[in-house]
Amino acid sequence: MAGRKKLTISEQIEKINETIAVKEEELKSLKAQRKELEVQKKQEDLSELYEIISASGKSMEEVKALLAKQ
Numbered sequence: 001m002a003g004r005k006k007l008t009i010s011e012q013i014e015k016i017n018e019t020i021a022v023k024e025e026e027l028k029s030l031k032a033q034r035k036e037l038e039v040q041k042k043q044e045d046l047s048e049l050y051e052i053i054s055a056s057g058k059s060m061e062e063v064k065a066l067l068a069k070q
Helices: 009-056 060-069
Strands: none
Touching: 009 060
């Protein structure tokens, strides 16, 4: 079995730069996924809050007034 060719320093730097570029794209994708999930979570929270307010029989103005007092 032949041994691996030893990379020059320049080749090593290039290989590392390529790896960094790939990881940066992965990070960018993960951040976009996180942002979308945060938007979905916020919408779920707002829907749940709306349901609670509706079930309480209080108007939005009454709830705002109650929260403003605290």
